[in-house]
Amino acid sequence: MKFTFLLFALLFIIITNANSVIISSVFKRDDLGNNGENLLSQECLEEDINSEYSNECMTTIININNYKEKCLVFKSEKCQTFYNDPDLSKYYPICTKDEQSKKVYNRVVFQSLINNVLSKCYMDENDELCPLSLFRITQPNSPIDYPVIINDTCKSKKCTDSFIEYMNKRTLESYSAYEELNPDHKFSYDELNLPKQIISELEFEECKSMHITSNAITIVNNYNIIFLFLFLLLLLIC
DSSP states (O other): OOHHHHHHHHHHHHHHOHHHHTSOOOOOGGGTTTTTTTTSOHHHHHHHHTOHHHHHHSOOOOOTTTHHHHHHHHTSHHHHHHHHOSOGGGTOTTTTTOTTTTTTSSHHHHHHHHHHHHGGGOBOTTSOBOHHHHHHHHSTTSOOOHHHHHHHHTTOHHHHHHHHHHHHTOOHHHHHHHHHHOTTOOOOHHHHHHHHHHHHHHHSHHHHTTOOOHHHHHHHHHHHHHHHHHHHHHHHHO
């Protein structure tokens, strides 16, 4: 999916359900209707549609069958360079200069979009999808069940760290940027404070005590091997 359609979807979710947008998936292009017509010029839309970076590095068409392939592309040197380059004009010379479109093509909004794309590729210590990523891939348009997702996330330190990193990028600056694009919508205190609340739960000792790391799994496996060895030795002696 193209970069601009990703934006419109993310923007639509923020306005209609700010609590779920924090870790909710974006809609597919067919679900967007004409939401983008008032934000971008036709020239900018065409530039985005033909952009190799929008097609490869910003796609939201990810499912349980292709996520490994898509995530490898996101982690490629090409996409990583694209994500980290502060100069969007290299990739979108029309959109970043066009008066109608340049509010969309700025670093704050762009980083929010990248954050949402990459959140579908979080892996635990066993290279399995983290709960947040699995939910976003399999139920892209459903509100997040925070207690369940947080509880499942706490079972992996790696997933917990990824979730915290994701929530830390939901800044007041990013909310302000979306309000600027939609002056009719103002976020409430609870909506703006939600990322801090979730991070607090993830950093709580109760969550940390649930972590199952790769080291812990290795130790358990080693104990099992030792126990089996002693059992066989006992059989030989007897």
